Amino acid sequence: MSAQAVDHVSLLPLYAAAGTAVLVLIAELAVGRLAAVAGSLALGGLATAVCAIVAGGSRRGTFCTGAACSWVPSPLAAVAAVVFAGLTVGVLALAVPALRLGTAPPGEFCFLLACSLTGGVTVGYAGDLITLIVGLETLTLPLYVLVGLRRFAPRERVTTAAASASITFLVISVVSTAIALLGAALNYAATGALHLSVLVDAIGPVRPVAAVGAALLVIGLAFKVAAVPLHAWAPPTYEGAPLPVAAYLSTASKLGGVLALAAVVSRLDAGSVTAVLAVLTMTIGNLVALRQTRMVRLLAWSSIAQAGYILAALAVGGAGVWAAAAYAVFFMVLEFIAFAAVVALRAPGADGGEIVNYRGAGRRSPWRGAALVLALAGLAGLPPGLAGLFAKVTIVDVLIDEGWGWLAGVVALNAVVALAYYVRVAATLYASAPRVGIAVADPELLEAAANPRRPVPLPVAAALVGGALVAVVLGFAPQLLFDALS
Amino acid sequence: MTTFFRVALVAVLVLPALGAAVVALLPARLDRSARIVATAFAALTLLPIAALPFTRVAGGPWFSSSLAVRPWTEVDVPWVPALAVEFHLGVDGVSYPLIALTGLLTLLCCGYTVGKVPDGGSGRTLAALLLVLEVGILGTFLALDLVLFFLFFEVVLLPMYAVIAGWGGADRRRAARKFVLYTLFGSVLLLLGVMTVVTAAGTGDLGALSGGAGLSRTTQCVAFVLLAVAFAVKAPLWPLHTWLPDAHTEAPTVGSVILAGVLLKMGTYGLIRIGVGVAPLGAAWAAPVLGVLAAAAILAGALICLRQTELKRLIAYSSVGHMGFVLLGIATLTVTGLQAALLGNVAHGLITGLLFFLAGAVKDRAHTGELADLGGLRESAPRLAGVLGFAAIASLGLPGLAGFWGEAFAVVAATRRGGPLWLTLAVLAAIGGALTAAYFLRLLRRVTHGPATPAVLGLRPVIAGPEWFAWAPLAVLTLAVGVAPALVLAATATPMLALTGALP
Numbered sequence: 001m002s003a004q005a006v007d008h009v010s011l012l013p014l015y016a017a018a019g020t021a022v023l024v025l026i027a028e029l030a031v032g033r034l035a036a037v038a039g040s041l042a043l044g045g046l047a048t049a050v051c052a053i054v055a056g057g058s059r060r061g062t063f064c065t066g067a068a069c070s071w072v073p074s075p076l077a078a079v080a081a082v083v084f085a086g087l088t089v090g091v092l093a094l095a096v097p098a099l100r101l102g103t104a105p106p107g108e109f110c111f112l113l114a115c116s117l118t119g120g121v122t123v124g125y126a127g128d129l130i131t132l133i134v135g136l137e138t139l140t141l142p143l144y145v146l147v148g149l150r151r152f153a154p155r156e157r158v159t160t161a162a163a164s165a166s167i168t169f170l171v172i173s174v175v176s177t178a179i180a181l182l183g184a185a186l187n188y189a190a191t192g193a194l195h196l197s198v199l200v201d202a203i204g205p206v207r208p209v210a211a212v213g214a215a216l217l218v219i220g221l222a223f224k225v226a227a228v229p230l231h232a233w234a235p236p237t238y239e240g241a242p243l244p245v246a247a248y249l250s251t252a253s254k255l256g257g258v259l260a261l262a263a264v265v266s267r268l269d270a271g272s273v274t275a276v277l278a279v280l281t282m283t284i285g286n287l288v289a290l291r292q293t294r295m296v297r298l299l300a301w302s303s304i305a306q307a308g309y310i311l312a313a314l315a316v317g318g319a320g321v322w323a324a325a326a327y328a329v330f331f332m333v334l335e336f337i338a339f340a341a342v343v344a345l346r347a348p349g350a351d352g353g354e355i356v357n358y359r360g361a362g363r364r365s366p367w368r369g370a371a372l373v374l375a376l377a378g379l380a381g382l383p384p385g386l387a388g389l390f391a392k393v394t395i396v397d398v399l400i401d402e403g404w405g406w407l408a409g410v411v412a413l414n415a416v417v418a419l420a421y422y423v424r425v426a427a428t429l430y431a432s433a434p435r436v437g438i439a440v441a442d443p444e445l446l447e448a449a450a451n452p453r454r455p456v457p458l459p460v461a462a463a464l465v466g467g468a469l470v471a472v473v474l475g476f477a478p479q480l481l482f483d484a485l486s
Numbered sequence: 487m488t489t490f491f492r493v494a495l496v497a498v499l500v501l502p503a504l505g506a507a508v509v510a511l512l513p514a515r516l517d518r519s520a521r522i523v524a525t526a527f528a529a530l531t532l533l534p535i536a537a538l539p540f541t542r543v544a545g546g547p548w549f550s551s552s553l554a555v556r557p558w559t560e561v562d563v564p565w566v567p568a569l570a571v572e573f574h575l576g577v578d579g580v581s582y583p584l585i586a587l588t589g590l591l592t593l594l595c596c597g598y599t600v601g602k603v604p605d606g607g608s609g610r611t612l613a614a615l616l617l618v619l620e621v622g623i624l625g626t627f628l629a630l631d632l633v634l635f636f637l638f639f640e641v642v643l644l645p646m647y648a649v650i651a652g653w654g655g656a657d658r659r660r661a662a663r664k665f666v667l668y669t670l671f672g673s674v675l676l677l678l679g680v681m682t683v684v685t686a687a688g689t690g691d692l693g694a695l696s697g698g699a700g701l702s703r704t705t706q707c708v709a710f711v712l713l714a715v716a717f718a719v720k721a722p723l724w725p726l727h728t729w730l731p732d733a734h735t736e737a738p739t740v741g742s743v744i745l746a747g748v749l750l751k752m753g754t755y756g757l758i759r760i761g762v763g764v765a766p767l768g769a770a771w772a773a774p775v776l777g778v779l780a781a782a783a784i785l786a787g788a789l790i791c792l793r794q795t796e797l798k799r800l801i802a803y804s805s806v807g808h809m810g811f812v813l814l815g816i817a818t819l820t821v822t823g824l825q826a827a828l829l830g831n832v833a834h835g836l837i838t839g840l841l842f843f844l845a846g847a848v849k850d851r852a853h854t855g856e857l858a859d860l861g862g863l864r865e866s867a868p869r870l871a872g873v874l875g876f877a878a879i880a881s882l883g884l885p886g887l888a889g890f891w892g893e894a895f896a897v898v899a900a901t902r903r904g905g906p907l908w909l910t911l912a913v914l915a916a917i918g919g920a921l922t923a924a925y926f927l928r929l930l931r932r933v934t935h936g937p938a939t940p941a942v943l944g945l946r947p948v949i950a951g952p953e954w955f956a957w958a959p960l961a962v963l964t965l966a967v968g969v970a971p972a973l974v975l976a977a978t979a980t981p982m983l984a985l986t987g988a989l990p
Contacts, residue, residue, distance in 0.1 A: 382670075383622075383641045390566065393633065396677055397569055401685040408681070412674035419670050423644075423663065427651055430607075482568035 007062040010073045010125075012051035013081045017121045020044025021114035028107030034099055038092055041110040045089040048121065052081035061127055068195035072127035076325050079484050080124035080259055083332055086470075087252040088117045090336055093463035095244035097348035103242065104149045112142035112149075116252070123256045128195045129184045129217075132260055136224065137177060139256045143249060144170045147241040165240025172223060172233040180220025186213030187268070199267040214268040218277075221264065224257030225307040228280040238300040243352060246296055247339030250303040251332045258310055258328045266318040275315035279410055282308025286417040295342055296352030298421060299335070302379060305418060306331050312411055313395050316402045322485050323398035329481055330391035333474060334378040337467040341372035344456045344464055355428055360447055362429030368456065369429045371468050378471060380422040381415050386475030491541040491559040494534035495575050498585070498624055501531045502592070506617035509610050520610035521600045524617055528593040531620065535589045538577050556981065557693075558582075560630065570690055574631040579977025580759065580828065581627040584751055587835045588627065590963075591747045592620040594956040595740040598843070601952025602850070604738035606653040612740070618645045619744055626752050632680045632690035635760065640673055642749060646741070654736040661736035668729035672719030676756075679712030683764055695764045697988035703767050710768025713761045714776065720753030723776075723813055724783035727806045734802030739846025742798065746805050747839035751831045754812050758824060758985070762816065766988045769819060774907055777817035777900070781911045783810030784918030791925040797845045797855040800929060801838065804881065807922055808834045808893075814915055815896035818908065819989055821982045823899030825975050830892025832974050833967060837889055840877045840960040844870070847953060848933070851945035857929070862938025867947035871934040873957060880964045882926040883919060887968035893919055 008015075020041060027040040057078040061069025092113060099106045119138025126132035148166030152158045188194055190202045190210035202210030219230065226234035238246040265274055285305030292298035310331070313324035342352055345361050345368050362369025378385020381392035392415060399408035433447040456464070474481055505527025512520040541559040557576030565573040577585060595616050603609035622641030629635035643666060651662035684690045686705045698706050719726045730750075734742050762769045787807025794800035808830065815827035847870060848863070849855045864871035880887035883894070897919070900912035949957075967973055 377644055382644055383637070384644070386637075389637065389640060390569070393569060393636075393677065393681070396681050397685065400678070400681045405678075405682070408678055412678055413671075415674050416667060416671045420663070420667055423647065423666055427659065427662075430648075430652065432606075479566050479568060482566070486568075 004063070007059060010055050010059040010062055010071065012055045013048055013078075013121050014118065014125070016044065016048040016051040017085075017114065017118040020048065021111055021118060024107070024110045024114050028111065032107065034096075034106045037106050037110045038096060038099070041092055041114055042089050044114060045085045045092070045117065048117065049082045049085035052078045052085070052121070063127075065195075068127070068197050070127045070131050070195070071125050072197070073125060075485050076259070076262075076321070077124035079325070079329065079481075080255060081121045083255060083329055084117055084120035084124070084252055087248065087255075087332060087336060088113055090340070090463045090467060091244045091248045091252075093459035094247060094340055094343045095242070096459040097457040098242060098244065101349045102153070103151055103349045105151065109146065109149060112146050113248070116140075116142040116146075116248070120252055120256050123259045126263065127197065129188075129199075130194060132196070132263060133177065133180060133184065136221075136256055136260055139253060140173055140224070143245070143253060144173070146245045146248070147237060150242065161240040162242070165237045168233050169237045176220050176223030176230070178220075179216050179223075183213045183216030183218070183220055186210065187217060189213075196263050196267060199264075201269045211269075214264070214270050215273050217264050217268070218261065218270045218273050221257055221260045222277055222311075225254050225261065225310070226304050227277045227307055227311055228284045228304065231281070231285070231304050234304060235297050235300040239294065239296050239352075242349075243296070243339065243343050243346070246300075246352075247336060247343075250300065250339070251335050254303065254307060255328055255332055258307075258314075258324060261311070261314055262321045262324055265314045266321050269317075271315050271317055274311055275404075275407060278308050278311035278315050278407065280308075281305065281311055282411065282414045286414050286421075289421050290417070292421070293355055294352060295355050295358065295425075298355065298425065299338060299342075299352070302418065302421070303335060305414065306335070306379065308414070309392075309395055309411055312404075312407050313398055315407065316398060316404055319402050320398050322482075323394045325485055326394050326481055327391045330387045330474065331379070333467060333471050334375045334385060334388055337371055337464065337471055338375035338379065340460065340464040340467055341368050341375060344368045344460050345372070347454065348457065355425060358425070358428055359431050360429070360433055360451070364448070364451060364453065368464070371464055372429060373426050374468060374471060376422040376426050378475075380419045382419070384475075385471070387471050387478065390475070390478040488541075488559065491537070492561050494537045495559055495561050495577065495628070497534040498531060498538075498589075498628065499575075499621055501527060501534070502617040502620040502624070505530075506614045506621070509617065510614040512610060514608060514610075517608055517610050518600070521596070521603075521613045524610070524613035525593065525596040525600055527617060528589070528596040528620070532589045532593060535586055538582060538585070541577075556984075557630065562630075565634075569633060570684060570688070571633040572631045572691060574634060574691060575628040576630040577628060578981060580981050581755070582977065583828065583832045583974045584627050584748065584755055584835075585624060587751075587832055588620060588623045588748045590959060591743060591835065591839055592616055594839075594959065595743055598740055598952055598956045601950055604653040604740075606658075606738075612649065612653055612738075615645045615649050616740060616744065619649070619749075623744075623748050623752060627755060630692045632684055632692065632695070632760065632764070634690070635692075635756070636673070636676055636680045639676060639752060639756070642752070643669060643673065646745065646749065649741040649744075650733055650737045653738040653741065656736075657732075658736045661732040664729050665733040668719060668726075672716045672726075675712050675719075676716035679709050679716060682709045682712065692759070692763065696984070698764055698766045701765065706765035706768035707771050708768070710761055710765040710772055713765065714757065714772060717753040717757040717761060718779075718813075720756070721750055721809050721813065722753070722806065723779055724786045724806060724810065725779075727783070730805060731799050731802040734805070734842075735796065735799045739842060739850075742802075742842040742846070743839045746802070746842055747835040750805065750809060751835060754809065754816065754827060754831055757813070757816055758827065762819065762824075762985060766985075770989050773817050773819050777814060777908065777911050780810045780814035780817055781914040781918070783807065783813065784915050785921070788918045788921035788925060792921065792928065794925075795857050797848060797857060797860070797929075797933070798842070799855075800857075800925070801841045801845055804922070804925070805834070805838055807918060808838070808881070808889075810918070811893045811896045811915065814911065815892065815899055818896070818899040818903045819986060820899050820903060821979070821986050822895055822902065824982045824985065825978055826892050826895035826899055828978055829967075829971055829974050830896065833888035833892050833964070836960050836964050836967065837877055837881045837887075840873075840957060840964065841881060843953070843956050843960070844874045844877055847949075848874070852941040854941050857932040859939055859941045860933045861936040862934075862942050864934045865938050866942050866945060869949055870947065873961065875930055875934060876961060877964075878926045878930050880968070882923040885968075888964045890968060891971045
């Protein structure tokens with residue numbers, strides 16, 4: 001038996017991502033300064049993106065047994081790797097002001113983020129269920145720590161919010177992984193298939209076992225995208241986590257779940273389970289979001305609802321994967337801008353706060369306000385957030401094309417419900433100064449005095465501008481993304 | 487020469503967009519200059535618009551006459567091939583009057599803001615939003631691709647929300663929210679309808695789709711229902727009109743003018759161009775229902791107006807009635823009816839635009855819009871009362887003024903259609919027309935005649951320059967269109983013949 005040939009070029013993105021983690025570790029040991037650690041993570045993230053583009057999506061798979069491979073480059077995998085790398089660098093930029101304050105140890109923070117990136121890259125390229133689940137766990141495992149990683153200054157009030165958020169996340173996630181593994185095992189027992197390329201629906205007497213396996217697999221993975229009724233962990237976890245980590249959870253971590261689900265539902269018949277999850281997720285996510293008064297909770301519920309739209313495209317099966325992927329990428333960009341704008345509007349290290357705290361913020365800081373409005377409009381699927389509009393069009397297009405018109409109708413009605421809360425936040429940004437009980441000569445002056453102008457830290461500004469640029473470019477030339485995905 | 491006209495076509499959209507960006511970027515201390523710059527851009531936009539009709543003479547592409555969409559000039563570039571979206575713009579006799587109206591009303595509104603900025607926000611932001619609205623509305627009228635049409639249709643949503651919520655009256659937040667949610671509900675139905683057509687036909691090109699080419703009867707019926715409800719929300723057609731009175735009452739004057747003048751026309755234009763154009767079998771199938779609803783809208787609008795006690799609210803409800811006549815014209819699916827609808831669109835835009843300007847002027851001066859508190863305006867401000875009288879009489883459809891043709895010929899078309907249903911509808915619409923006269927005369931009696939009330943006695947009778955600037959063109963055009971309706975209808979006969987030719 002000859003040694004297995006390994007195509008190292010197609011493994012380049014993984015090498016780059018894993019190398020980044022090692023580089024960060026060394027930088028932390030050797031230099032130990034924030035600039036060095038964060039710099040090496042940013043550099044490694046960029047290298048990962050470049051490697052993914054260089055390696056491309058058309059190479060043959062590697063680690064093969066026969067025709068089935070465990071590492072399968074595809075256009076989707078390459079795009080996902082680039083998005084993961086971009087989000088990692090972006091989240092790092094958002095975290096820099098907090099890291100400067102010392103709310104978290106920079107070395108650990110950057111190392112864990114790099115590990116998570118490695119897991120994300122693996123999920124995209126995974127060619128069998130074990131690699132997929134291991135990748136997903138590698139993506140999630142560092143996040144348990146990141147959510148709870150919070151140091152307090154000597155005089156600061158110590159809260160356990162982050163720790164309890166971390167525990168919630170850990171417990172739910174472990175259970176969901178167990179369910180997904182059970183599903184994979186049942187499916188393997190029934191069909192003997194682990195590689196995604198040979199994953200098929202079973203026939204004959206083992207069919208019920210395989211069907212249960214497929215359903216369990218979908219349900220286990222649906223935890224990761226916080227699909228209703230498996231969503232309860234998301235709002236408290238986002239709320240308890242530091243803002244940049246919440247941004248990572250609602251974008252990169254969710255993308256991992258979407259990729260895993262796409263790999264499964266495009267081969268196994270799980271359309272009805274996925275459709276039910278989709279309808280529940282978008283409807284309940286939107287309805288509950290209507291009642292939220294805290295910024296991060298609102299974004300959490302809205303991101304649950306957005307996952308519902310992605311699930312709707314996945315319910316179609318293989319034909320819906322590119323639409324789901326396109327929607328996911330558009331959504332990641334817009335969601336990242338929303339979080340970046342929130343970080344920019346708040347004090348370094350602060351949480352998202354109440355929505356009423358943002359009253360008039362758009363008038364005081366027009367550029368940051370405009371970025372948040374761009375993101376919210378995009379999430380609602382309206383111009384000026386053209387990227388979001390094309391995302392909605394893509395989903396509705398594929399649903400109607402594949403004969404799922406009723407689901408397209410549900411998506412459309414949900415878009416109307418969603419606009420109600422997006423518009424509420426956007427209007428709050430530009431609302432005039434509130435009337436106070438006592439007589440004040442000029443409420444505007446009082447408001448300005450109560451909200452001193454805070455300059456945006458450079459890394460945050462760069463992340464915000466970068467995200468907005470990507471959103472604008474994708475809005476006017478969505479074909480760039482569609483080309484990259486096919 | 488064709489290159490020149492293509493540039494002009496794109497410039498119609500690019501100039502206001504550029505203007506909006508420039509105005510929004512000007513610093514706050516240059517607020518007044520920014521508003522003047524916005525007016526300049528709105529005026530510049532009129533130049534390419536004015537150039538467009540000459541393309542007919544210059545000889546644009548000449549397709550076979552069976553096509554309902556035969557643009558004078560067009561631009562067609564692939565944009566998003568994955569979704570079959572083309573950046574396909576074109577202008578023809580059906581869309582041109584509305585394009586000209588949009589350009590004119592935006593210029594007038596921008597000019598109006600130079601003189602007076604409503605309370606609430608900065609004037610330059612308002613002017614920039616007006617220009618963004620213009621881009622959306624013009625794009626909707628120019629689009630010859632279904633998805634592109636939908637895209638531009640959506641562009642106006644948030645800016646209009648911002649105009650109402652930012653510069654409106656006391657209850658503006660609620661009214662704006664109602665407006666945006668209601669119209670988004672219409673838009674998502676439009677998206678479903680558009681996608682149903684695009685996936686069934688494999689193209690979104692309006693030229694290729696005209697006459698319902700290649701669509702089965704079921705698809706056409708489903709698509710027409712989705713599209714008709716979507717456009718009925720925008721137009722608005724009774725019983726989907728309830729967002730309109732609140733939005734109009736709370737919106738600032740310029741917002742009301744744009745909303746009534748051209749935004750509502752996106753609904754009726756869409757119904758003609760896309761509803762009837764793409765799904766003629768569906769249109770023929772649903773026409774009786776549409777006709778009944780239109781007649782109900784005329785009567786409901788008129789009866790509600792008779793009970794209104796607030797000036798802007800009354801004019802808002804009168805729009806429901808007027809748009810009912812337009813929809814009745816469309817529902818007849820005859821050349822006369824469709825032409826009446828096109829004419830009614832333009833006439834309503836001119837007259838109601840003028841009425842909202844005047845209502846705003848009265849409210850600004852008297853600080854109240856309640857009819858009970860107004861009275862005797864002709865004694866304290868004879869000129870204002872005179873213009874108001876002219877606009878009201880034009881709106882009630884006096885022959886010789888613009889309002890007459892659209893409404894009279896909608897009734898004529900329904901009569902010609904024959905049969906008990908359409909005759910009944912024609913009679914009901916005619917009764918509604920009489921009621922329209924009744925409530926406008928009631929309005930005049932309350933506001934201009936009678937003893938002067940305290941609120942009116944103290945008002946400033948002088949009409950400022952910006953006000954004349956905004957009103958005069960509308961009054962002149964109301965008269966011109968009334969005397970020579972061919973100004974609007976000149977180039978509509980062929981497209982309308984082709985459109986009705988595709989009907990079963």
